[in-house]
Amino acid sequence: MSEIGRLINEHIRTLEPYSTARDDFKGRADILLDANESWFSESGVNRYPDPRCTALRKKIEEVLSLPFDMTAVTNGSDEAIDLLIRIFCRPGIDSVVIERPTYGAYRVFADVNNVSVIDVRLKDDYTLDVDAIGRTIDECSPRIIFICSPNNPTGALYSRDDILAVADMNKGITVIDEAYIDFSGSDGMWRSIYDNRRIVVLRTMSKAWALAGARVGMVVADPEIQEAVMRAKPPYNVSALSQSAALDMLSRKDRIEAVKEDIIGERKRLSSYFRTLPFISQVFPSDSNFVLVRTADADRLYGYLASHSIIVRNRTHEPLLDGCLRITIGSHDENDRLMEVLDGYSL
Numbered sequence: 108m109s110e111i112g113r114l115i116n117e118h119i120r121t122l123e124p125y126s127t128a129r130d131d132f133k134g135r136a137d138i139l140l141d142a143n144e145s146w147f148s149e150s151g152v153n154r155y156p157d158p159r160c161t162a163l164r165k166k167i168e169e170v171l172s173l174p175f176d177m178t179a180v181t182n183g184s185d186e187a188i189d190l191l192i193r194i195f196c197r198p199g200i201d202s203v204v205i206e207r208p209t210y211g212a213y214r215v216f217a218d219v220n221n222v223s224v225i226d227v228r229l230k231d232d233y234t235l236d237v238d239a240i241g242r243t244i245d246e247c248s249p250r251i252i253f254i255c256s257p258n259n260p261t262g263a264l265y266s267r268d269d270i271l272a273v274a275d276m277n278k279g280i281t282v283i284d285e286a287y288i289d290f291s292g293s294d295g296m297w298r299s300i301y302d303n304r305r306i307v308v309l310r311t312m313s314k315a316w317a318l319a320g321a322r323v324g325m326v327v328a329d330p331e332i333q334e335a336v337m338r339a340k341p342p343y344n345v346s347a348l349s350q351s352a353a354l355d356m357l358s359r360k361d362r363i364e365a366v367k368e369d370i371i372g373e374r375k376r377l378s379s380y381f382r383t384l385p386f387i388s389q390v391f392p393s394d395s396n397f398v399l400v401r402t403a404d405a406d407r408l409y410g411y412l413a414s415h416s417i418i419v420r421n422r423t424h425e426p427l428l429d430g431c432l433r434i435t436i437g438s439h440d441e442n443d444r445l446m447e448v449l450d451g452y453s454l
């Protein structure tokens with residue numbers, strides 16, 4: 108059995124996947140009476156969607172260069188996190204490693220699947236503690252290590268060498284969540300999969316691609332892992348409306364690029380402005396579409412902004428993030444308003 112095959116849970120490896128009507132008959136026909144759909148087509152979505160997202164994956168390959176046979180489309184990348192835990196971890200037995208602070212969903216999906224979570228603190232400069240992760244690997248042999256890069260909520264990319272060092276030490280799967288990669292100027296790490304088949308990359312159309320409401324995520328992985336995801340996922344996990352919205356946005360790459368450049372420009376503008384504020388003691392470097400800032404009393408500043416109808420994310424109770432608020436980069440006008448309101452805050 109292959110190295111990857113050994114890592115995949117036996118019940119998934121031997122799973123007989125659900126065979127849809129579209130899987131059973133793939134040709135062209137005039138009359139489809141095989142899926143109990145309605146003939147009434149005014150909704151435009153009376154037919155089941157393509158379970159394999161074929162057209163969308165072709166477009167993803169064309170626009171994002173992610174190879175067709177290495178990409179599976181999921182109902183947001185949150186579904187991908189859940190699927191990967193179910194494919195690689197045995198409930199009540201296996202564990203996953205996450206860093207802290209990071210995105211909260213890894214822990215929740217591990218909990219839902221009764222998989223234990225070991226967290227490793229980031230270093231004081233919010234970079235990966237490769238040595239500490241190495242010790243955890245030796246002690247616990249985790250099935251998955253989640254690495255969020257750029258990290259949410261701190262905002263910066265991790266060093267490529269640090270991520271690869273962890274992935275090499277790790278005998279299980281290393282998942283690199285690149286939800287914010289489009290804002291980073293980096294092409295991401297998916298090409299490292301050719302050197303280390305245990306690397307899995309997550310992408311999403313929720314952030315830079317402006318489709319959070321459509322729920323379109325991607326798993327980029329070795330074809331053997333991609334195939335396991337395709338088998339384990341619910342057959343119609345990405346709706347026809349979402350597939351078509353994603354195709355449409357991918358054909359408007361130039362517009363998305365322009366909006367992305369705008370957001371990066373606004374990120375610079377806001378970061379410089381935050382640095383001038385006496386009540387902000389730290390502005391975290393960001394490779395994403397948000398900026399984390401530190402203040403003496405995060406709850407008070409949060410409440411002040413909320414009283415002016417501006418809602419940010421309070422991260423003050425996370426480890427290492429005492430006093431921190433995460434602020435998403437809005438439109439130029441929204442950012443102007445934020446600055447105007449912050450100008451009126453007094454210590």
Ligand SMILES: *Cc1c(COP(=O)(O)O)cnc(C)c1O
Pocket residue numbers: 182183184185186210255259284286310311312313319322323324
């Ligand atoms: C927003 C976010 C996601 C969720 O993406 P969806 O595709 O909307 O499910 C995943 N990972 C990180 C780090 C995020 O911040």
